[in-house]
Amino acid sequence: MAFAHRGFSLAGLENTLTAFRAAWDLGFTHLETDVHATADGVLVAFHDDTLDRVTDRSGPIAALPWSAVAEARIGEGERVLRFEELAEDLPDARFNVDVKTVEAIDPLVAAVERLQLHDRILVASFSDARRRAVLARLSRRAASSAGMRTTALLAVGGPAPAAVLRRALHDVDCFQVPERRGRIRVVTPRFLDRAHALGRQVHVWTVNEPADMRRLLDVGVDGIVSDRADLLRGVLEARGEWPPR
Secondary structure, eight states: OEEEETSOOTTSOTTSHHHHHHHHHTTOOEEEEEEEEOTTOOEEEOSSSBSTTTBSOOSBGGGSOHHHHTTOEETTTEEOEEHHHHHHHSTTOEEEEEEOSGGGHHHHHHHHHHHTOGGGEEEEOSOHHHHHHHHHHSSSOOEEBOOHHHHHHHHTSOOOOHHHHHHHTTTOOEEEEESEETTEEOSOHHHHHHHHHTTOEEEEEOOOOHHHHHHHHHHTOSEEEESOHHHHHHHHHHTTOOSOO
16 A cells, blocks of 8 residues: 655645645545644644644644644645645545644544544554544544554563453554554564454555665555655556556
8 A cells, every 4th residue: 555645846836735746646535634623623734733743834733723724835836735625626535644742633523523534544554543533433443553552461461361352453444553663663573463464454664765665565564655756656556556546
């Protein structure tokens, strides 16, 4: 599987409609994004807690009304994107959504229910509590990736019985992980073997070098999340694995 991380833009227009459309035009059907909620509950596709890094405005998104966030511009005039606008603009795309805050839970649930995105979304979060809160509020199942604690159970935990692991992973479809976290190598043969034995996929983020993409695919990872959708497509084409599943 191939995921375009925050869309695709060599100009730094991450999480903009231009970036997501560019990834789609390259053939990427799976688009990764992050969501925050404004002070008045509008769900936006945006990575950071604040506007400061990528826009011409500043301030924490959670403390600002949508009317203020809507005035911010990314690059030469790109708007901050409402998540529902993204889902409606690309009606055949699938979205890997990282829930960044507790405040984003209910707006995301509302968006999924209103647009019936259950089969087009994978709910992700570093926090298992946030991830599970979204899943619990949905009217029907959506795919989900493990949070940090659940991932640690598989990555560094002892030889837990398969039944224990299966219970812990009852709402988990995949593990989306960095190859390393600090000094700890997460993606090891043992980790891959355990995940696959439990019927779960492993997707690695954020991989931007073709040599790393090839190496990880060779050891058996199931997906790559990349800022360089162009390079990832080239690697997969050379392997005869394009278009991705």
